Amino acid sequence: MIPFKFEYYKPDTLKEAFDLYDYIKGQGKTPLYYGGGSEIITMSRANNLHMDAVIDLKGIPECCRIEMLDNKLIIGSAVTLSQISESGLFPLLGQTAARIADHTVQCRLTIGGNICGTIIYKETLLPLMICESRAVIYGKNGKREVQINQIFDKKLRLMPGEILSEIITDSNYLSFPYVHVKKTKSDKIAYPLLTVAAIKKDNNIKIAFSGLENHPFRSREIESFINGENMSDDDKINRIIGFQQSKVLDDAEGSSCYRTFVLKNTLENTLKMLEKVK
Amino acid sequence: MIKISDTSIIELDVNGEKRKVVAEPSDTLLYTLRTELNLTGAKPGCENGDCGACTVIVDGWSVKSCIVLTVEMIGHKITTIEGLKNAPIQKAFVEKWGFQCGFCTSGFIMVCHALAEQHPEADEYVTEEWLQSNLCRCTSYQEIKEAVTSILHP
Known part of the structure; x- marks a missing residue:
């Protein structure tokens, strides 16, 4: 059991999620973006994490997509590690994802959670770093695309409220x-x-x-x-x-x-x- | 947008039935299944996502219900051990003696059932990958592997 109360939101768009984060923060509360939830739930249960609200990103279409488009592989931040490995679209990333935690947990862990969480290993980043992948970040001024290697310096350097929505990899790197x-x-x-x-x-x-x-x-x-x-x-x-x-x-x-x-x-x-x- | 800020009545799709439950955002799916719906097949073991005793199937994927919020499950199809009606893996567990004390059994059966549904021709490597999600303190691993293998490769 999680020993404290919090609110749950599941927005439909990135703008809704960003505005909501801003609004909750403005009330002096602590919001957290929520993907698979395994880290948030286990840490909250042990009282190592506290939040007043979770904003579930799994209702946002961009965050849930995994597809090839114009010679680019696009993976939403709420796509699970199992979906990535089962898709077979990015073999190196799939193999890396399949060795994080266990298979059942991989059905919940999201790539966004693996990258943005507090656990230091963040192994899904390794293929993204060497394949020059780009992160799509949603913030105050809408979407921007930035090299993972630029925005990741010990941790993903996001401004408060910004959302990692997608990861883009050029298809030539996949083979x-x-x-x-x-x-x-x-x-x-x-x-x-x-x-x-x-x-x-x-x-x-x-x-x-x-x-x-x-x-x-x-x-x-x-x-x-x-x-x-x-x-x-x-x-x-x-x-x-x-x-x-x-x-x-x-x-x-x-x-x-x-x-x-x-x-x-x-x-x-x-x-x-x-x-x-x- | 779904917004749940306090104790609410929500509808879940469990074992093919629409069930109304009282839940608050901090409730885990495991808690709701056991206390609200009296579906006690999913067991509370570590409650930390490690042991797999609480495994259920959501939209075809095996998940550990102790690390899922109940409110996340609105609009998803949940299958618990109670929802399996004479699935081949249940018979196989009996025939191959795939259990001793039985505490982990429902979790193992749900993982094996999801594997058989998703990868009916899974080889030994894939089978072992999936089985590594669950722990059996009685160490029935060999018999459990034989049970799942017997339905994958009869």
Whole structure:
């Protein structure tokens, strides 16, 4: 049971949702946008989160769409991880989504919730970062489209009340060779020690990580080491480890030493797999 | 726009019937099923989205009813274990001894039923992916897997 009262709204349009957020906030109350709700419900139940109202985005058509249009894949923020993996439209994202929590929970978790929630791993961002996806944000002046890599800096940089409504990915990115690896401490269903997503485009590897720091990231420096010429894989990996080592997360899920060890062997395998494909 | 700010009477579609229930926004679907509708097949286990004992099917998708708000369910089709009438998986659980204490059974059956409906030709990998959503403290996993496999690949 959630031990406090709150109001529930399910608007039909982005404007209605944004105005509602503004109105509730103006009354000195705390509204929260609501997607699948699993994080909000579990945290509220444990009294780690409090809100006066939830604004359910699942009644807004833009937030619920998943379709190809004009060579672009458009995924609404309220689309569930199961819908993404079952659709088969974006194999790398589908594979990543299918390794977050368990299958039944994936039927509720939304991509918007995974990106905007408080859990640090946000693994669905990795494919979006390396595939140069764009976020559609609804705010005071209507919709704007912005590169995920620009608006995500440790967290999604939204203004109060702004809504992540859709994510757009150019279709040519959907068919590049890719690698997705998730390594956990022991159980298959657990937070990652390390999750890596990588694609090979025009003979260049693009790679992003979760579990190495307290936020997911794509690093131009790491990509420049990986794609550097006249270096062995061992040299590339040693340079990456040297560059990254001081920033590696050290917590109950895994020590920084262990995560670094996992990074090293995961990179070895990832490079080997992607070097094989043209 | 739907707006529910306090205790209200709402209509749910449960097991093919329209049912009126009293709910407030903070009520979970699990709570409403058990206390308002006396549908006690969905069990309260962890109530944190981990164990799967409360699993029901909503619009064909298996969901954990402890992490769903009742008010979200307006306009959706909910199926609980009570709504399964001699589904093949129920017989298979009996034949393969897919339970011991039985607390997790309804949740497992709902997951297996949703799997059989969505992926009637699911292979072993997919079957295991789905079954990993639920926990059985009596460790009947092997028998449960045999039960679902027996209806997928008779």
